[in-house]
Amino acid sequence: MQTSAKHFEFRGEAGEFFKIWIVNIVLSIVTLGIYSAWAKVRTKRYFYSNTLLMNTPFDYLADPLKILKGRLLAFGLILLYSLSALLSPVLQGAVLIIILFALPWIIIKALKFNLYNSAYRNIRFSFDADYLRALGVFIGFPILVPLTLGLAYPAFVRARKKFVIDHSAYGTSTFTMEATNGQFYGVYLKAAGIMLLAVLAAVALARLNQSLSLASEGSAVFALLFFMLLIWLPLFITIYGYLYTSISNLVINHTGLQQCRFESALTTAAICRLYIVNTLAIMLSLGLLIPWAMIRTARYRLSCLTMVSSGDMNAFIAAEAEKAEALGEELDDLLDLDIGL
């Protein structure tokens, strides 16, 4: 069978989604938060169903009742933790250690829930990983990173991505991520290089400025602010955009699923522009443009995504997947963990 490229497509519209979003919020308030579980499912369904591959949408299948139960349980646990903080620091420390060791479990459960409830062509995705491996990736590495003065960080990012992708499956077919440590270090090295150059340039400029200026202290402060805003802010946004883009592309371009592989062509410039415009729009509209920002972000990211397949798209087989509970997912949501895929 010959190779063919299939583009992902996003059909969501900001106007349509805005109405769904605002109704979600109002119903969530009116029902004192109970509807928020249904709101979450509707939002996710909207994005999944508007993501199409070969003119076929993805499906989000989670049961809102399960999410509600998970959410209440997660909420109760977090409340307990906050109360323990009020009562005694020793108790809080103990709870914190328990949470630390529960973290890998929470992450596995959250991924399980999300993937089990994602489907394409009526075949579910799934996630299966053991606790010890997750402990190494999510607790071991974060301890190692400061000990190596950050040198282990690119390896940590790779381990995280690899953990998530290698344990994911579509039906009976498992995903694989083949990007090497060398490639991850390459990306971070380049980012560090840009940073170094920018710092050197800034120092040189500051020297120049100093030797030229005869001015008072006031204008020196002004010059400093000017530097911060004009050089540092764009620099940080660029570096952030560069890292996000390169890592996403690297990971996706080295991800495979049987005879399929994926291609991602995000560009740093577009990601930075997206990020800046979204942030400004959300701030200036007091949050009302959040749906618009979500839609255009999804549209751009999916427009850059392609699947290259040399096999039969009808040949994927469903697996006997175990059912997933929502507690992990909701804890993850409330704790705002960044699993990052």
Added chain:
Amino acid sequence: MITIKAIYYDGRSSTQLPVLVTFETSGVIVIEGETLRLTTHFNRTTIASRLGNTRRSLFLADGAKLETDDNDAVDSVCREFGQNPWQAILHRIEQRWLYALSAVVVGITLTWAAIAFGVPLAAFWAAKALPVGVEQQVGEQTLASLDNWLFTASEIGDAEQAQLQQRFSQIAATAPGPYRLLLRNSKKLGANAIALPGGLIIATDALVELAENDEQMLAVLAHEIGHVEYRHGIRSILQDSLTAILMIGLLGDASSISSLSATLPTVLVESRYSRQFEQEADRFALNLLREQGIDAEHFARILTLLNQSHHSDTEFDYLSSHPATNKRIEIIRSLESR
């Protein structure tokens, strides 16, 4: 009878099969494709609620699934069999701009109402339900960390301390709770008094020195007793957490870019809450002082002194969370003249 075009998936493989689906008035559903003919019943089929114009899923009992773009036809089938009427209403609401715009107005109003009235009320009831022991433990805990971090032992002479304690227990005796007055020295706080949950009241040496007579001192202490009586400490902790939870609930699904919009209103309402608490404590103090036959003018005077002493340099501004001192003094005088 309604017939629609759909794609059939058996749930075992990713094969797509184009089919015609016929909904008969009896509730029987007939699915016909090139290599397939099967019948099922409406009661054994779960139809996903309509969501914008996304493709509709119909889940069959055996794990198979139909996908169709013909949303309107599926809607009319649902109507005919009276299934999920409220889902249809939900879709109708989500479709119209008029409803969406009213939702914006209702949403903002409700959020404001929840923060302005709902949260304080909930915190009030929660504080009431809290066992006294918990509140006392929170107070002791806070005192221990404050002693470590901020306070040194008081340098006020024993005789003066004993006199102050005696007059304090006189006014505290009329209030229900058990109270303890603690004197502490702190450079950072300057002239200040703090009420902790459970009835611990701390006054700094600088405050004792600032007060020109015992009555002024008692006025400040009465104000702090007011804070404890109304359980302001525990209530403000509860209110802060509740506001934060409310914001997470509201914006939790709106992705993390919104964290700024979640913290900003929280900060804004916090100062509003504390102003209300100060006014409550002031009123309590005035009543207590009147019962004890202490002229409210002493209260006004010590507020002026505090204002002057804090005008310049201390890190912790006793008055920052309080309403403008002049306004408070005005209120005190107006109540007194009545």
